[in-house]
Amino acid sequence: MEKRNVYLDYSATTPVKDEVLEKMIPYFTQNFGNPSSLYTIGQESKQAIAEAREQVAALIGAEPREIFFTSSGTEADNWAVIEGAESRLKRGNHVISSKIEHHALLHSLEYLEKRGYSVTRLDVDGDGFVSPDALESAITDRTTLISVMYANNEIGTIQPIAEIAGIAKRHGILFHTDAVQALGNLRIDVRALGVDMLSVSAHKIYGPKGIGALYVRKGVLLPSHMHGGAQENKKRAGTENLAGIVGFGKAAELAMRDLDAHVERVGALRDYFVGRVREAIPDVRINGSLERRLPGNANITFEYIEGEALLLLLDLDGISVSTGSACSSASLTPSHVLTALGVPVEMIHGSLRFTIGDFTAKEDIDYTVESLVKNVEKLRSISSVSREKGWHANGDVQ
Numbered sequence: 001m002e003k004r005n006v007y008l009d010y011s012a013t014t015p016v017k018d019e020v021l022e023k024m025i026p027y028f029t030q031n032f033g034n035p036s037s038l039y040t041i042g043q044e045s046k047q048a049i050a051e052a053r054e055q056v057a058a059l060i061g062a063e064p065r066e067i068f069f070t071s072s073g074t075e076a077d078n079w080a081v082i083e084g085a086e087s088r089l090k091r092g093n094h095v096i097s098s099k100i101e102h103h104a105l106l107h108s109l110e111y112l113e114k115r116g117y118s119v120t121r122l123d124v125d126g127d128g129f130v131s132p133d134a135l136e137s138a139i140t141d142r143t144t145l146i147s148v149m150y151a152n153n154e155i156g157t158i159q160p161i162a163e164i165a166g167i168a169k170r171h172g173i174l175f176h177t178d179a180v181q182a183l184g185n186l187r188i189d190v191r192a193l194g195v196d197m198l199s200v201s202a203h204k205i206y207g208p209k210g211i212g213a214l215y216v217r218k219g220v221l222l223p224s225h226m227h228g229g230a231q232e233n234k235k236r237a238g239t240e241n242l243a244g245i246v247g248f249g250k251a252a253e254l255a256m257r258d259l260d261a262h263v264e265r266v267g268a269l270r271d272y273f274v275g276r277v278r279e280a281i282p283d284v285r286i287n288g289s290l291e292r293r294l295p296g297n298a299n300i301t302f303e304y305i306e307g308e309a310l311l312l313l314l315d316l317d318g319i320s321v322s323t324g325s326a327c328s329s330a331s332l333t334p335s336h337v338l339t340a341l342g343v344p345v346e347m348i349h350g351s352l353r354f355t356i357g358d359f360t361a362k363e364d365i366d367y368t369v370e371s372l373v374k375n376v377e378k379l380r381s382i383s384s385v386s387r388e389k390g391w392h393a394n395g396d397v398q
């Protein structure tokens with residue numbers, strides 16, 4: 001097995017595409033003017049931001065003036081949920097979300113709880129889906145905000161957002177969705193979806209890190225959470241991340257142009273990978289529905305082993321994968337997403353997330369399967385709960 005470097009963690013972040021980087025570079029050096037300045041190079045920067053705003057808006061079917069650039073998807077989530085709830089406190093203090101949200105959302109909800117809000121976190125079924133009926137039943141006359149993610153970062157499942165947004169609308173409740181993982185993988189149309197607010201981030205679609213955006217439907221009240229200058233139509237103060245915004249715009253343009261080809265190619269590679277793993281390795285399970293799922297995501301449990309140990313052995317072979325979301329990879333607490341799916345804790349510990357992207361080659365997949373076969377075998381042979389000894393992971397003799 002000749003060693004190669006294989007990156008299979010596109011849901012954690014993506015490399016910046018060459019065309020994106022090329023477009024960005026002049027905005028660090030020649031075209032560095034402050035977009036708020038009145039002289040020519042300032043106005044050129046302002047123009048570049050306007051163009052990027054159009055590109056990001058086009059990718060989600062919004063109007064440019066409904067796009068507000070932020071420092072990240074995390075900031076967009078925090079802003080939407082915290083200001084969305086706080087500005088409606090006169091009407092009520094109840095927020096509804098799900099158990100499988102990203103930490104940017106979950107920790108914003110915890111912050112709201114500390115400030116006296118009550119939060120309902122909806123369960124998901126074994127496939128990873130929120131039930132629109134359960135969501136409607138959770139609504140009270142104190143509910144002011146609902147936030148349910150579009151596509152999940154760990155298992156890739158895609159929620160019925162149009163249906164959920166419709167329920168929120170019927171009840172006159174503000175609706176937000178975290179679409180960071182959905183962007184570039186689904187054709188998003190904010191009008192057809194009927195959402196009020198939607199979070200996105202550049203570094204998940206081959207743009208730079210440190211730049212995101214919040215879509216806020218025109219007419220929706222959302223106070224600013226950063227106070228200072230008049231940037232972003234007085235909604236989000238702070239001198240703009242000019243090069244970052246330009247890069248986000250270019251990445252959005254490419255994502256829009258290449259969406260169908262991306263979905264088809266990446267989806268085919270993922271299906272090939274899952275098929276080969278199932279064929280070559282006994283006792284594996286795929287977590288989350290394989291229908292309504294992001295094209296590049298495969299979340300797989302390898303029974304009887306520790307995912308962390310497997311991750312490190314794969315790393316020695318040059319392969320980068322994740323045990324769950326990048327944010328929880330430093331902790332040993334079992335994934336809240338797999339827990340919500342009802343996956344038993346010992347199986348969660350044997351789970352890895354593989355996410356495939358535009359630079360993944362079929363040879364990368366073949367190499368990864370080869371490494372998996374070797375390393376899963378190795379770990380199982382030294383595992384005290386190995387299948388060969390007739391033990392199951394819960395310690396019961398079968």
Ligand SMILES: *Cc1c(COP(=O)(O)O)cnc(C)c1O
Nearest residue numbers: 072073074102104153180181201
């Ligand atoms: C990556 C991610 C975020 C955070 O975006 P950043 O720009 O990295 O802050 C939020 N939600 C989801 C679903 C993500 O995958």
